[in-house]
Amino acid sequence: MSSSPPAVSLPALRFDNVTKTYRGGQVRALGGVSFEIAQGEFFGLLGPNGAGKTTLISILAGLAKATSGSVSVHGHDVVGDYAAARRALGVVPQELVFDPFFSVRETLRIQSGYFGVRNNEAWIDELLENLGLADKANANMRQLSGGMKRRVLVAQALVHRPPVIVLDEPTAGVDVELRQTLWQFVARLNKEGHTVLLTTHYLEEAEALCGRIAMLKQGRIVALDRTSALLAGTASTMLRFKLDQALPAGLAERARVTGRIVQVKAHDAAEVEQILAALRAAGCQIEDLEIGRADLEDVFLEIMQSEPAAAEARS
Numbered sequence: 001m002s003s004s005p006p007a008v009s010l011p012a013l014r015f016d017n018v019t020k021t022y023r024g025g026q027v028r029a030l031g032g033v034s035f036e037i038a039q040g041e042f043f044g045l046l047g048p049n050g051a052g053k054t055t056l057i058s059i060l061a062g063l064a065k066a067t068s069g070s071v072s073v074h075g076h077d078v079v080g081d082y083a084a085a086r087r088a089l090g091v092v093p094q095e096l097v098f099d100p101f102f103s104v105r106e107t108l109r110i111q112s113g114y115f116g117v118r119n120n121e122a123w124i125d126e127l128l129e130n131l132g133l134a135d136k137a138n139a140n141m142r143q144l145s146g147g148m149k150r151r152v153l154v155a156q157a158l159v160h161r162p163p164v165i166v167l168d169e170p171t172a173g174v175d176v177e178l179r180q181t182l183w184q185f186v187a188r189l190n191k192e193g194h195t196v197l198l199t200t201h202y203l204e205e206a207e208a209l210c211g212r213i214a215m216l217k218q219g220r221i222v223a224l225d226r227t228s229a230l231l232a233g234t235a236s237t238m239l240r241f242k243l244d245q246a247l248p249a250g251l252a253e254r255a256r257v258t259g260r261i262v263q264v265k266a267h268d269a270a271e272v273e274q275i276l277a278a279l280r281a282a283g284c285q286i287e288d289l290e291i292g293r294a295d296l297e298d299v300f301l302e303i304m305q306s307e308p309a310a311a312e313a314r315s
Ligand SMILES: Nc1ncnc2c1ncn2[C@@H]1O[C@H](COP(=O)(O)OP(=O)(O)OP(=O)(O)O)[C@@H](O)[C@H]1O
Pocket: 022, 023, 027, 028, 029, 047, 048, 049, 050, 051, 052, 053, 054, 055, 056
């Protein structure tokens, strides 16, 4: 049996100066990533495409090897103590890979066997029920829609009741119903003490769910803080409106434009007035004006645009 100190004093996950290069050092996916996630946290890992999120999760799950540095799960090194580290983890991968010949229930039984868990039917039933899969238990994997397969991926990751749950973009391309079902269930597991590490491009989800967030850019952490602190640390007001014509010079370079929707940041009421005056002076006909608080997407864009990739983590 292990002689480690009581589990509660150990971080759930620890990344210590993790680097990863590909193609003989030509591609640097991770450039020295260090942070810890405490047991029971709901933690978000955000970053643009290619930032290194999946690489970090692959190293954590033992699917890729770090070029240098180390990663541990509840104190178990993912290389030196692979079996124990892997047992403590439930990883929901991005890609849907299944054996098409097994039914949903058989798939979950096989996965239980892989982790040496016997007599797991009650928990498998609970997973099927909570993930809206109960009526698909005997369906073959190849008969399921993409969204249903994704539910099975989640069930598969949780079959051995891991204390740490890792979700790599679990809601990419899935419908609203599954997102709600999934978040309800994951939030319940988190309340019951499971640690959750989530990567997502849906920043609204990260803002609603995660207590702390790290942002990766080009393989380095450029922000790491409580979600509330990240939100508080940015300009507090956003003007949002619709516009069918070009923005006047001076506003165009400060604005975020998505189709007809324009968003401009303002630091205070005087700046709001200046922006509206500039629009009026340029003869812009704006519609559906809203003045609201900056959200995580605004914070994310601000950090990604301003932080040099080589910046060290703020914690
Ligand atoms: N097997 C590989 N060979 C070469 N380069 C790779 C390999 N896997 C990843 N990379 C590179 O490493 C970097 C990080 O990729 P990674 O997939 O970890 O990013 P990500 O943050 O998960 O992106 P996304 O949001 O698109 O999933 C990218 O530049 C990518 O091209």
